[in-house]
Amino acid sequence: MYPSNFEYYRPSNLNEALELLANGECRPIAGGQSLVPLMKLRIVAPKCLVDLGRIESLRTIAIEGDVLKVGAMVTHEEIVESQIIEEFSPVLALTAESIGDLQVRNRGTIGGSLAHADPSANYLPTLLALEAEVVVVSPLARRVVPMADFVKGPYTTDLRQGELLEAVMIPRYRGRGIVEKFAIRKADFAIGLVTMLYKVIEGKLDDLRLAVGALATGPVRLRKVEEKLRGGELNPKAAEDVLKEEVALLQPVDDIHGGAEYRRRVIFTLVKRMLEGLARGRDNEGQ
Numbered sequence: 001m002y003p004s005n006f007e008y009y010r011p012s013n014l015n016e017a018l019e020l021l022a023n024g025e026c027r028p029i030a031g032g033q034s035l036v037p038l039m040k041l042r043i044v045a046p047k048c049l050v051d052l053g054r055i056e057s058l059r060t061i062a063i064e065g066d067v068l069k070v071g072a073m074v075t076h077e078e079i080v081e082s083q084i085i086e087e088f089s090p091v092l093a094l095t096a097e098s099i100g101d102l103q104v105r106n107r108g109t110i111g112g113s114l115a116h117a118d119p120s121a122n123y124l125p126t127l128l129a130l131e132a133e134v135v136v137v138s139p140l141a142r143r144v145v146p147m148a149d150f151v152k153g154p155y156t157t158d159l160r161q162g163e164l165l166e167a168v169m170i171p172r173y174r175g176r177g178i179v180e181k182f183a184i185r186k187a188d189f190a191i192g193l194v195t196m197l198y199k200v201i202e203g204k205l206d207d208l209r210l211a212v213g214a215l216a217t218g219p220v221r222l223r224k225v226e227e228k229l230r231g232g233e234l235n236p237k238a239a240e241d242v243l244k245e246e247v248a249l250l251q252p253v254d255d256i257h258g259g260a261e262y263r264r265r266v267i268f269t270l271v272k273r274m275l276e277g278l279a280r281g282r283d284n285e286g287q
């Protein structure tokens, strides 16, 4: 199917893009991996598209003090391959690595993924666990939104009309991270997503962050499990009841790919295995 007719603009700087978007008739396009299918199905029919592909300032990956700044137009594959990200936040590279297939990763962008806010998007739990912030710009202002407040629900974010997502700011996490994506085939959207960040010092869990994705509510931290285990020996059994309770309260996506109850079981199993793996691991110490 073909999309409805639209005008197409390709500005070379952010101000020009914001001006074009100000009237509310245009829509930004990044990698087009989510927007173009929606246009072809005529679920959306924007009068014009503002292609962000030529705006160099949105393509940068940089470290500013103890924060990693990833521009909105950085592609998933650039995140996988970036030396800076590998050193600063390897868990972000692991997250991008399991997005779709190479074609999708080559075109799709971190900004497009966050703005689209598919509930099963890989970045959501990882950025929540990393306590990242999203930088949003409009012709009048620039504001910073904590990841915890950015996703409001499926395909719904804190972005207002005329605003652009400019970058994602990720504070340094001095620990390790593991990402689990459960899907029927590797390139499919996730049925269950969990990101675990942890720090082990002298056999004790100095820090633990667990964030879950593929939820109808936006990503969620398993705060009670974190609290139960933080500061103690690596003993997953100690948190099993709390994990059960906390998972029972989650509201996973409920669709043809997996019902909510099934997805709860998937999440429970993923977290349990991750914690058991952590307890078994010999090489957990350090950063």
Ligand code: FAD
Pocket: 027, 028, 029, 030, 031, 032, 033, 034, 035, 036, 052, 072, 073, 098, 099, 100, 101, 104, 107, 108, 109, 110, 111, 112, 113, 115, 116, 118, 120, 121, 122, 123, 159, 163, 164, 165, 166, 187, 188, 189, 190
């Ligand atoms: P676009 O499609 O260009 O835009 C998406 C939306 O965001 C549009 O509404 C657009 O107006 C808006 N937008 C884009 N950039 C900005 C900006 N800077 N500011 C404000 N609004 C903006 N994702 C996963 O996470 N995991 C997967 O396993 C996965 N599998 C996939 C498999 C396939 C076959 C496909 C086609 C996609 C898959 N995706 C997956 C989605 C993929 O990650 C997309 O790249 C992403 O959802 C959208 O990014 P994009 O750059 O293509 O954005």
